[in-house]
Amino acid sequence: MARNESLHKASVAKQDEFYTQIADIERELVHYEEHFRDKVIFCNCDDPAYSNFWRYFQLKFYQLGLNKLVSTHFEPNAPSYKMEIVRKERGEQIGIPDYVQTPLKGNGDFRSEECIEILEEADIVVTNPPFSLFREYLAQLIEYEKKFVIIAPLNCVTYKEVFPLFKGNRIWCGYGFLGGNAYFATEPKYDYADGVYDSKTGLVKFRNVLWVTNLDIPKRHEELSLVKQYCGHEENYPKYDNYDAIEVGKLVDIPCDYDGVMGVPITFLDKYNPEQFEILDMNPHFFMLIQRGEPKPKQLTLKSIGAKDPYARILIRRKS
Ligand SMILES: C[S@@+](CC[C@H](N)C(=O)[O-])C[C@H]1O[C@@H](n2cnc3c(N)ncnc32)[C@H](O)[C@@H]1O
Numbered sequence: 001m002a003r004n005e006s007l008h009k010a011s012v013a014k015q016d017e018f019y020t021q022i023a024d025i026e027r028e029l030v031h032y033e034e035h036f037r038d039k040v041i042f043c044n045c046d047d048p049a050y051s052n053f054w055r056y057f058q059l060k061f062y063q064l065g066l067n068k069l070v071s072t073h074f075e076p077n078a079p080s081y082k083m084e085i086v087r088k089e090r091g092e093q094i095g096i097p098d099y100v101q102t103p104l105k106g107n108g109d110f111r112s113e114e115c116i117e118i119l120e121e122a123d124i125v126v127t128n129p130p131f132s133l134f135r136e137y138l139a140q141l142i143e144y145e146k147k148f149v150i151i152a153p154l155n156c157v158t159y160k161e162v163f164p165l166f167k168g169n170r171i172w173c174g175y176g177f178l179g180g181n182a183y184f185a186t187e188p189k190y191d192y193a194d195g196v197y198d199s200k201t202g203l204v205k206f207r208n209v210l211w212v213t214n215l216d217i218p219k220r221h222e223e224l225s226l227v228k229q230y231c232g233h234e235e236n237y238p239k240y241d242n243y244d245a246i247e248v249g250k251l252v253d254i255p256c257d258y259d260g261v262m263g264v265p266i267t268f269l270d271k272y273n274p275e276q277f278e279i280l281d282m283n284p285h286f287f288m289l290i291q292r293g294e295p296k297p298k299q300l301t302l303k304s305i306g307a308k309d310p311y312a313r314i315l316i317r318r319k320s
Helices: 003-013 022-036 052-059 113-121 131-143 154-158 163-167 266-271
Strands: 040-043 068-072 081-086 099-103 124-127 147-153 182-185 203-206 209-213 245-247 261-264 277-282 287-289 298-300 314-318
Touching: 022 052, 022 124, 022 147, 040 052, 040 113, 052 068, 052 124, 068 113, 131 147, 131 154, 147 154, 154 163, 154 209, 154 266, 163 277, 266 314
Parallel strands: 040 068, 040 124, 124 147, 245 261
Antiparallel strands: 068 081, 081 099, 147 209, 182 203, 261 314, 277 314, 287 298
């Protein structure tokens, strides 16, 4: 199906049609290469005709030493197909890999029986899934105990089904995007706020996406350098009035000598090393920040995250 036609069909349903650029994929996946060797990779929201995830793995199939690459894609109202590349026997591995295209019975929905069958055989799932189905999408990966590297909406961190996975060290942030801009190819028909869509490049800008994975990566073991002190500077760390924790408004201000609980911005997840900190909670109560000098304490909610809510916090403690 032509890309525009496909875009149109999906736009009727949900605004899920954002296409990841190959440079972003390369920048992220370079950190996972050792995990891919001899593995079956499944891109289950990816039309091989134009997905850059498919393109990336196809181009690097032998370099990464993949065992198999499978891609299925979603046709809202029509049967779809799966595309595969299987490793050839030793001695035959020269040249362009062979593709095998097989029709699917259904429309390629990642939740369908036939796509779940492919999922069960896969080792690692790598894609940018539809954000409108993100909860279900992640739940399925967890249920089938799959390894994965996926792009996620930043606010998934606050979902009641997702935050416990971060807290329990079952998933964590990858390298890219968080705190910066991410650009995806899309079509102009969605309603964008000014400055979000660039008609010259066909790219839409998001600040609210991140990579999420459960593959071990070096970043996860890097220590956040703590250069600030709490002792002697208590006035810089006001206490919440209904919770025994201090407010730390910026990650650079996390003190190296405070053993209690700290409320930190959500971007902490990007620096989280489970050997250095433990995550305790998010949004457990309705917090009030005692702001010195103010007649009324300012309300501090932990409900939402992102630029609209500068006070979103997660609660952490330093490990000794
Ligand atoms: C954010 S786009 C990303 C596309 C591609 N993975 C990429 O990164 O360029 C998500 C894709 O998931 C597809 N999709 C929507 N619902 C789906 C479903 N139930 N099962 C599988 N894919 C679905 C959409 O059509 C869309 O192309």
